[in-house]
Amino acid sequence: MENILVAKNVSKTYGNYTALSNISLNIPKNCIYGLLGPNGAGKTSFIRIINQITHQDSGEILFDGEPLAQHHIAHIGYLPEERGLYKSMKVGEQALYLAQLKGLSKSEAKEKLKYWFDRLNIGDWWNKKIQELSKGMAQKIQFIVTVLHDPKLLIFDEPFSGFDPINANIIKDEILQLKEKGTSIIFSTHRMESVEELCEYIALIHKSEKILDGKLSDIKKAYKNNIFNVGLQTQENAEKLIQELNEKYHILSSGFDNVEKQLDFKVQLPSSHTAEILSELSKMANVNRFEETIPSANDIFIQTVNNKDNDR
Numbered sequence: 001m002e003n004i005l006v007a008k009n010v011s012k013t014y015g016n017y018t019a020l021s022n023i024s025l026n027i028p029k030n031c032i033y034g035l036l037g038p039n040g041a042g043k044t045s046f047i048r049i050i051n052q053i054t055h056q057d058s059g060e061i062l063f064d065g066e067p068l069a070q071h072h073i074a075h076i077g078y079l080p081e082e083r084g085l086y087k088s089m090k091v092g093e094q095a096l097y098l099a100q101l102k103g104l105s106k107s108e109a110k111e112k113l114k115y116w117f118d119r120l121n122i123g124d125w126w127n128k129k130i131q132e133l134s135k136g137m138a139q140k141i142q143f144i145v146t147v148l149h150d151p152k153l154l155i156f157d158e159p160f161s162g163f164d165p166i167n168a169n170i171i172k173d174e175i176l177q178l179k180e181k182g183t184s185i186i187f188s189t190h191r192m193e194s195v196e197e198l199c200e201y202i203a204l205i206h207k208s209e210k211i212l213d214g215k216l217s218d219i220k221k222a223y224k225n226n227i228f229n230v231g232l233q234t235q236e237n238a239e240k241l242i243q244e245l246n247e248k249y250h251i252l253s254s255g256f257d258n259v260e261k262q263l264d265f266k267v268q269l270p271s272s273h274t275a276e277i278l279s280e281l282s283k284m285a286n287v288n289r290f291e292e293t294i295p296s297a298n299d300i301f302i303q304t305v306n307n308k309d310n311d312r
């Protein structure tokens with residue numbers, strides 16, 4: 001698979017503080033890649049290097065197969081977490097100015113801005129002053145200016161913060177459509193539900209190091225730990241049944257649903273013999289549910305970071 005961005009052993013220090021140590025990443029083309037990590041992990045430092053706002057101390061970055069260079073900036077769109085617009089300028093004037101900074105001619109910028117303003121239903125904001133806009137409205141402008149020049153690589157840092165749920169959904173759909181059109185996207189966020197929804201690949205950075213990366217579905221498979229959710233139909237005597245189960249299996253939690261007359265429990269099974277256990281259970285009661293739990297991105301994040309901390 002072709003990569004839009006490859007980082008090889010990238011390190012960065014600020015004075016004697018190490019922000020990135022030996023980070024190597026392959027970011028495939030045409031996918032949404034989640035760059036995750038606790039606060040202060042080094043994500044923004046890495047993004048700033050890609051945008052050439054700062055430079056790595058060592059290591060190499062390839063953009064679309066070439067060593068990262070100034071001219072690649074025209075192919076990158078970056079929506080930083082900290083965003084600023086000039087308060088006293090008019091919306092249209094400001095958007096035109098920023099679009100021209102990205103290398104678009106004035107007429108080209110006008111045409112593309114008109115398209116995006118209509119698309120996001122903000123055509124009538126053109127002559128408003130930036131200071132009249134709410135935070136979410138200003139963010140829509142920032143989003144437009146980020147994607148306007150059709151960059152090959154888009155980098156979004158917490159793109160949904162400040163948006164109400166309806167607008168967050170609009171922006172999410174736009175991001176998915178940009179991906180469909182072939183754009184590669186790096187997405188940095190602390191919202192794990194967005195990661196679940198959007199990211200095909202993730203990398204987890206912790207205390208300047210990469211501690212996990214790969215396809216999210218493969219990572220989930222690797223993190224499965226044979227925990228099953230089971231529902232057994234039982235008329236009465238759930239207590240006796242759970243006692244019996246407790247003697248045989250490693251029950252993690254249980255509860256009885258009085259209406260459905262169902263004993264629900266979470267159990268960690270030994271890694272093989274799943275089929276035998278299912279057949280044993282079905283001798284005890286009707287098995288209404290027997291499903292292996294798939295770890296969430298949130299579980300994986302917390303577990304990997306905690307394990308790393310305990311190793312130190």
Ligand SMILES: Nc1ncnc2c1ncn2[C@@H]1O[C@H](COP(=O)(O)OP(=O)(O)OP(=O)(O)O)[C@@H](O)[C@H]1O
Nearest residue numbers: 014017018019037038039040041042043044045046
């Ligand atoms: N210009 C700078 N000078 C000194 N230290 C810096 C500078 N920029 C970042 N750092 C430090 O480097 C570390 C990594 O910061 P960075 O902003 O890359 O983290 P992050 O993963 O983006 O965190 P967050 O999720 O909180 O945004 C932090 O400890 C930060 O204080």
